[in-house]
Amino acid sequence: MQPYIVILAGGLGAKLWPESRHSKPKQFLDLLGTGRTLLQMTYDRFLPKFSKDRFLVITTKKYLNLVKEQLPELDEQQILLEPIRRNTAASLGLVAYLIRKLDPDAEVIVSPSDQVVFNETAFFGVLDVALQASRIGHRLVTVGIQPHSPETGYGYIQYLEGTTDPVKKVKTFTEKPDLALAQTFLESGDFLWNSGIFIWKNESFIRAIELHMPEMAEVFEEGDPYFEGPEEAAFLRKAYSLIKNISVNAGILVKSDDVYVVTGNFGWSDLGTWRTLFEFKNKNHGSNVAEGHALLFDAENCFVKAGPNRLVVVQGLKDYLVADSENVVLICKIEEENRFREFLNGAKDKGAEFI
Structure with a gap:
């Protein structure tokens, strides 16, 4: 049987x-102007290789209608709804216990819904290597991206050196380092960006949950009679009130001695910030990106995105983002991505309609 393709779509x-x-x-937006949202592009990427019935999308109940609208090909049973956001350990734990009920011998490929891949041939070559590796023992395999710059918005994976095998044992995980540490990682040569793409036998991941998050295993074990039934939603509301809000990296992978990484080099980005999105856009002679009704004068290295009903005129700026979206206009240094939580908290104080 083919692996299940699990798409994480709750961010x-x-x-x-x-x-x-x-x-x-963002996963429900067409950020690249292709006519397809990032979620749809993720689905499109896997569909030629895997049967439609092997797809599972996990999100929160708030986004059910968006998923149904954008992926009408899926049955509603293929959309798993978390009652509240509890980070990736809970999301993947729920998926694992549900899949065990459907197919005890299943293999799983986990993909975020908000990434782009430009070399799909190389991408599936890496997945083939990872699938083969995951069949050995209880290995949990992740895909690491060969870094080309000291990015502070990505997690990093350090692998053990000394082998030419494309599948390498993971030594450490580091979440979003500062610039100096990211530069050190880049220069060391044994660190990769953490793509958040995982490959494993479902039973291997459940074993890891039982070893490293036994309290979560106990909660989901009790759900077996309710999964796929009319009482599933009520059970999940109770279960999610008991589960930790923690990432799969922090909750399981950093504690496991069975984690391996395969290096990927297939034109990858998670489009996580305006700066990374800016890198993918075509630029004019001033290295600017102007979208919508935007006019730029004496500007350099700016990203100006105007809304459909407003003319935005910018003069004399360098290295700035100007984003006009519905009822918000944001003007900030394009490199200041680490301040967005601060911006959002300020917007929230002004009213929920601004976030």
Whole structure:
């Protein structure tokens, strides 16, 4: 049987605010102007290789209608709804216990819903290597991206050196380092960006949950009679009140001795910030990106995105983002992505309609 393709689609995309909103975060937006949203592009990427019935999308109940609207090909049973956001350990734990009920021998490929891949042939070559590796023992395999700059918005994976095997044992995980540490990682040569793409036998991941998050295993074990039934939603509301809000990296992978990484080099980005989105856009002679009704004068290295009903005129700016979206206009240094939580908290104080 083919692996299950699990697409994580519950994130908020905070660093692409105000374009990405709580009501419609970035995975549901067409950020590249292709006519397809990031969620749809993720589905499109896997569909030629895997049967439609092997897809599962996990999100929160708030986004059910968006998923149904954008992926009408899926049955509603293929959309798993978390009652509240509890981070990726809970999301993948729920998926694992549900899949165990459907197919005890299943293999799983986990993909975020908000990434782009430009070399799909190389991408699936890496997945083939990772699938083969995941069949050995209880390995949990992740895909690491060969870094080309000291990015502070990505997590990093350090692997053990001394082998030419493309599948390497993971030594450490580091979440979003500061610039100096990211530069050190880049220069060391044994660190990769953490893509958040995972490959494993479902039973291997459940074993890891039982070992490293036994309290979560106990909660989901009790759900077996309710999964796929009329009482599932009520059970999940209770279960999620008991589960930790923690990432799969922090809750399981950093504690496990069975984690391996395969290096990927297939034109990857998670489009997590305005700066990374800016890198993918075609630029004019001043290295600017102007979208919508935008006029730039004496500007350099700026990203100006105007809304459909407003003319935005910018003069004399360098290295700035100007984003006009619905009822918010954001003007900030394009490199100041680490301040977006501060911006959002200020916007929230002004009213929920601004976030």
